[in-house]
């Protein structure tokens with residue numbers, strides 16, 4: 059085999075990990091779609107097929123303790139962060155062994171142990187939350203970033219504009235990743251947006267904004283590595299527009315008649331999974347046998363996940379009366395402990411209000427006073 | 438006991454809780470350098486600095502939601518809404534996120550946050566600025582809703598709200614801020630969910646909260662002169678309702694009048710009537726009466742504004758009605 063002109067900067071280990079995670083999402087979603095048609099999954103079920111690179115690249119580029127949250131197209135990120143596939147599938151099935159005891163379903167996956175702070179069903183509703191989580195990190199002087207996903211259509215929500223303004227003004231360590239799959243349900247983004255290149259909107263808030271090839275996991279990885287370093291250095295938020303495509307309809311209920319077969323076929327040629335495999339093989343960082351082994355293992359893992367979900371009981375009716383109001387002294391639920399009996403050790407914990415020293419000067423006084431003086435005011 | 442204005446009582450509660458717990462911060466429009474649109478946060482910026490007393494842009498949805506996010510990861514935000522009329526813009530974050538996080542996460546997350554600000558008629562401000570909106574929020578499971586009438590309750594309930602592990606919606610009142618009353622110093626915490634008999638009586642129970650409380654007390658004074666003994670029950674918390682206190686008082690007096698600043702349809706009073714009719718029907722000597730704001734938008738003109746709201750004469754008439762003493 060011919061050696062590539064430039065050696066790849068990536069380890070075989072990293073490439074195979076990324077491959078495994080993307081393939082896991084693909085396989086999981088294919089099986090979820092199938093289970094939906096069998097009537098095992100109900101409600102809205104939004105598949106991630108085609109967009110795998112947008113979740114996996116960033117997740118490999120950040121730290122375990124970094125926060126993440128997303129919209130309702132939310133199976134991919136937790137799977138890539140290490141959530142138990144069986145418990146995610148059980149949530150889709152509405153079973154008591156799901157991450158939220160079957161109370162949230164497909165649109166509301168939460169796995170706090172793996173720092174996945176949820177899927178949200180109101181378009182754009184998670185965008186302010188992410189700034190608040192980043193605010194908390196800044197407030198406690200932690201070295202942590204928040205990664206927040208949202209769709210192209212969500213970019214037209216007021217919540218985004220209000221939040222970008224604050225995040226930039228207060229230099230909050232948050233990375234916004236717009237998953238531009240070119241449609242909001244059946245509406246092409248260009249039909250409803252005066253500026254369809256979402257990344258350009260960052261400029262209005264003096265915020266860093268860039269487009270990224272969302273069909274290339276390595277490009278996503280590099281973009282987020284760089285953005286995370288920027289955030290951790292205190293330079294403020296970053297908006298990345300990941301240009302991607304969903305191969306399936308908006309949700310399982312959508313036959314996607316608003317776009318041509320041709321368009322979908324063209325886009326499928328950019329499938330991020332074979333793309334990574336080709337890259338690895340070309341660079342001598344993986345052989346066919348490696349990928350076949352991974353695929354076999356993942357298939358078995360997803361089969362087991364479906365079986366686990368299918369064999370799990372529905373939540374007990376007593377669950378109706380839990381998790382609405384936190385009673386005094388009531389602890390938080392740790393799902394893997396509750397369901398699998400696994401000791402969960404990396405649950406987030408924070409300094410008490412007596413230990414915490416807030417040193418952040420969000421609006422330095424001298425600066426404010428100077429501005430006053432200039433305006434001829436006295437305090 | 439020192440006498441404080443309602444706004445000073447709130448200020449004291451905020452200062453004490455922020456002193457006690459560095460996770461507590463206050464965010465809102467004009468809370469910092471302006472010292473608060475209604476001066477509730479007077480002096481707090483100097484005391485706690487700009488990371489804990491935060492002047493927000495006019496983005497209720499944005500800073501409301503941002504604060505919910507901060508509460509999800511361990512902070513305890515107090516969000517000042519300049520008035521509840523403006524908080525309507527933040528309703529998505531309050532209702533769809535704050536109230537549902539515990540549920541959607543299957544008990545993994547909590548959201549200890551206080552949204553507070555003045556509700557009710559401000560005085561000659563017309564319809565957009567004069568609304569009693571508490572019944573909207575009382576509708577939602579996952580929230581607690583409070584509306585203290587007195588300075589002492591304002592302090593004690595704000596302290597309890599900040600310490601609560603759930604989202605708490607607090608209705609203050611533009612026309613309550615300057616009212617004075619005795620306020621216990623230091624550790625004075627009034628538990629949420631408990632109504633308070635503010636005046637004992639035997640003939641009729643008048644149930645109310647927030648600013649209407651003062652009209653009820655005025656009516657009770659007047660009626661006492663006619664030999665009518667009115668019990669005034671201040672609900673203080675509107676979600677959850679203190680059913681026990683409501684029923685105990687009605688079982689004693691056998692008659693009830695509910696006084697509410699807001700509109701009648703889908704009002705809190707309707708739920709109170711429901712509790713009474715379903716659990717104490719046999720003990721009633723008369724149908725329950727409601728005194729509410731008229732079913733119209735609030736006008737600017739002084740006479741129209743006054744006529745729109747409940748007042749002591751309307752309450753007196755309702756009390757006489759349930760006593761079958763009309764025209765007496």
Ligand SMILES: Cc1ncc(C[n+]2csc(CCOP(=O)(O)OP(=O)(O)O)c2C)c(N)n1
Pocket residue numbers: 131179180181208209210211212213237239241242243308
């Ligand atoms: C506030 C709000 N309006 C409308 C909807 C219905 N809805 C759900 S998804 C969606 C399209 C969103 O598209 P986009 O943000 O691009 O995300 P994608 O589904 O492509 O991932 C709409 C209109 C909603 N859930 N929330």
Ligand SMILES: [Mg+2]
Pocket residue numbers: 209210211237238239240241242243
């Ligand atoms: Mg889209």
